[in-house]
Amino acid sequence: MHAPRSRVSPAHTADRGGRSVFAGPLTFVLIAFAALAAGALLFFKPGDGTLRDGDAAAAMAAAAKRTRPALSADEERYIRALWPIHGDVERSTMRMSLGQIFYTTKDVDAGELKTRVEHALAVYKSARARIEGLQPPATLRAQHDEYLAAVRLFEESASEVMKMFSDGREDHLLAAHPKGQAGADKIREIGGKFWPQEFAPH
Amino acid sequence: MIRRLLLTLAGALVALAALGIPQLLQANDDRGRGHDDDRDDHGRPPQTLRSGFESSGQLLRDVAWSEQGPKHSAWIVESSRFLNVPHRAFQPDVGDPPTVDLPVNVGIIKSPDGQITLYDTGWKQLAYIFDWNTSCCWYGLRNQMTAIGLNPDHVTAIVVGHGHWDHSGQLSEFPNAVLYIQKEELKQIDFFLDYPIEFNNGNIRAVNTVNPRTGEQVGPPQQACARSPVCGYPPQTVQEILGKTLAHKARIIDGRHHLAPGMVIHPAFRGHTYGSQLLQVNTARGQLVFGSDTYSSWTGIRDWLVANIQQTDTIQQFLAYEKCYVLTSTSQGNSFNNCIAAHEPTAYTAAYPITSNWWNIPNGNCSRAAELVLAPGEATHVPANPNRTPASQCVSTIPPHAIMK
Numbered sequence: 001m002h003a004p005r006s007r008v009s010p011a012h013t014a015d016r017g018g019r020s021v022f023a024g025p026l027t028f029v030l031i032a033f034a035a036l037a038a039g040a041l042l043f044f045k046p047g048d049g050t051l052r053d054g055d056a057a058a059a060m061a062a063a064a065k066r067t068r069p070a071l072s073a074d075e076e077r078y079i080r081a082l083w084p085i086h087g088d089v090e091r092s093t094m095r096m097s098l099g100q101i102f103y104t105t106k107d108v109d110a111g112e113l114k115t116r117v118e119h120a121l122a123v124y125k126s127a128r129a130r131i132e133g134l135q136p137p138a139t140l141r142a143q144h145d146e147y148l149a150a151v152r153l154f155e156e157s158a159s160e161v162m163k164m165f166s167d168g169r170e171d172h173l174l175a176a177h178p179k180g181q182a183g184a185d186k187i188r189e190i191g192g193k194f195w196p197q198e199f200a201p202h
Numbered sequence: 203m204i205r206r207l208l209l210t211l212a213g214a215l216v217a218l219a220a221l222g223i224p225q226l227l228q229a230n231d232d233r234g235r236g237h238d239d240d241r242d243d244h245g246r247p248p249q250t251l252r253s254g255f256e257s258s259g260q261l262l263r264d265v266a267w268s269e270q271g272p273k274h275s276a277w278i279v280e281s282s283r284f285l286n287v288p289h290r291a292f293q294p295d296v297g298d299p300p301t302v303d304l305p306v307n308v309g310i311i312k313s314p315d316g317q318i319t320l321y322d323t324g325w326k327q328l329a330y331i332f333d334w335n336t337s338c339c340w341y342g343l344r345n346q347m348t349a350i351g352l353n354p355d356h357v358t359a360i361v362v363g364h365g366h367w368d369h370s371g372q373l374s375e376f377p378n379a380v381l382y383i384q385k386e387e388l389k390q391i392d393f394f395l396d397y398p399i400e401f402n403n404g405n406i407r408a409v410n411t412v413n414p415r416t417g418e419q420v421g422p423p424q425q426a427c428a429r430s431p432v433c434g435y436p437p438q439t440v441q442e443i444l445g446k447t448l449a450h451k452a453r454i455i456d457g458r459h460h461l462a463p464g465m466v467i468h469p470a471f472r473g474h475t476y477g478s479q480l481l482q483v484n485t486a487r488g489q490l491v492f493g494s495d496t497y498s499s500w501t502g503i504r505d506w507l508v509a510n511i512q513q514t515d516t517i518q519q520f521l522a523y524e525k526c527y528v529l530t531s532t533s534q535g536n537s538f539n540n541c542i543a544a545h546e547p548t549a550y551t552a553a554y555p556i557t558s559n560w561w562n563i564p565n566g567n568c569s570r571a572a573e574l575v576l577a578p579g580e581a582t583h584v585p586a587n588p589n590r591t592p593a594s595q596c597v598s599t600i601p602p603h604a605i606m607k
Contacts (some may be wrong), residue, residue, distance in 0.1 A: 091395055093437045097444045098392045104447050105385065105454050174448045181374075181445055184437040188327055191436075199367065199434055 007041040019040050079194045081134055085127045092120040094153055101174055114165050121158040141191050153183035253457030254471035261528045264466045268484040271464025275312040276574040280305040281324025282340040295507045300589050304545040309492040314577055315395045319359040321492040326371030331577020338598040339568040343372045349563045350571045351583045363494020364432035364475040373442040381452040387477025389437050431569050470496045472515040473522035485575040491526045492542045500543035500554050561588030568596035
């Protein structure tokens with residue numbers, strides 16, 4: 001990571017230690033920037049670029065801004081109850097996915113991968129039972145069923161991976177993946193609706 | 203007397219040997235485990251991982267090596283745009299204007315033989331970006347490429363600057379391309395899934411957070427990922443990386459990697475995330491260095507300001523800035539102008555000179571493209587009469603994206 005300044009030829013030094021070397025070009029570049037900025041200000045209307053104003057901007061903001069409809073008390077209760085299950089499912093599928101990646105890179109052995117998959121399988125089974133015990137309001141029945149379908153996909157994916165530990169055939173990993181991917185796609189879509197702030201922007 | 207003198211001399215030799223041999227062994231050990239050309243490795247700061255360290259000498263040798271390779275063409279396209287982001291949340295040292303719009307840029311590099319390398323792949327999770335009310339202008343990367351005259355089927359390699367879901371989001375759209383990602387990036391996700399809480403009593407929690415005292419899942423929004431050390435890696439993204447791995451379409455690398463003649467991957471560990479990486483590209487205007495979120499802000503690189511701090515060690519971000527300065531130091535005076543930022547607010551304007559040749563992607567939902575540099579013989583992809591509708595006057599739409607009504 002570190003690029004020691006003392007090891008950079010002065011002709012190539014552009015950091016603080018080499019400012020004098022770049023003084024000429026830097027001055028030129030700064031003057032060029034100033035000229036470009038002045039030109040841009042003259043050429044474009046104020047507010048162009050990163051700042052928006054006017055009717056079109058308002059229309060764009062309105063188009064981009066679509067708030068989640070207010071939830072009923074029953075909906076809120078259901079979504080709150082699903083949240084801890086969602087966390088368990090997410091962590092398990094992440095551990096299992098990474099375990100498979102590290103198995104292929106030989107950073108974990110079959111024993112550790114098996115432990116991860118067995119744990120995930122137990123979590124999925126538990127999650128399914130917990131979700132089936134929830135009473136979704138009619139308005140969220142479709143999402144409830146969709147989430148259950150996702151958990152079943154994760155279960156099937158984990159079961160497929162488990163076969164590798166019986167017969168030693170690594171192609172079970174490949175066979176298992178589409179179901180894991182489909183499950184992840186589903187919970188991401190539902191999660192994006194139920195918990196819109198789950199993953200903050202970076 | 204002589205006997206005493208000999209004994210003293212022998213004692214001194216033993217003491218010298220005792221002091222010197224371990225150091226000698228250490229030096230041999232360093233050389234034995236090091237890279238083939240890391241003669242400067244003894245200058246490695248103690249806080250940096252060996253595989254993440256590159257000396258200035260190594261970087262300059264990479265410049266010389268890259269300059270022997272073919273010259274590439276390069277563009278950026280805007281995958282989507284964050285709207286009205288509090289400026290200080292992005293750049294703590296810059297406060298005006300109070301909010302900014304941030305593009306999410308993807309690099310497209312075309313070799314003279316027609317093969318295309320992507321640097322990052324943009325957003326995929328549309329429900330998130332639109333329903334969280336922070337973004338506009340998303341348009342699928344394959345469609346963007348087609349609209350600017352590039353064939354998405356020619357993408358053979360994808361280098362992700364890091365694995366966050368706004369930069370690694372459309373991996374599955376390029377099933378034949380080989381993904382390049384740092385092992386360190388994957389290791390950190392795995393580590394933080396079991397983030398140790400014995401030292402903080404759960405104040406800093408793991409992904410999708412659990413209260414370690416009660417076992418209860420907490421939040422969001424009170425305890426969302428924003429407070430945890432690692433966030434931005436939904437299972438969906440990790441599954442896509444797994445899919446690439448299982449299909450033998452992933453190279454999980456550890457540090458510097460010569461991707462192809464004229465293209466070098468450089469580690470920038472903790473420049474944004476633990477396994478962040480840069481891509482150096484040989485072009486007619488010298489070396490370009492794509493930096494994803496390690497180079498979130500080009501003005502940050504220019505003016506030496508941190509930006510978009512996540513799992514970032516700010517020193518490492520500055521050192522990654524220095525890498526760009528070193529790698530571009532022979533680039534016809536372009537220097538930091540050749541550092542390509544992911545979220546620079548002034549992108550697609552003359553204020554960020556290398557992106558000034560921009561245009562709205564045709565039917566691209568207000569997303570923009572910029573032609574950075576052309577290889578000899580490559581015709582421009584900028585239309586004869588480019589649409590350059592200012593952001594303030596372009597109305598984007600929200601594409602269909604949800605299973606929920």
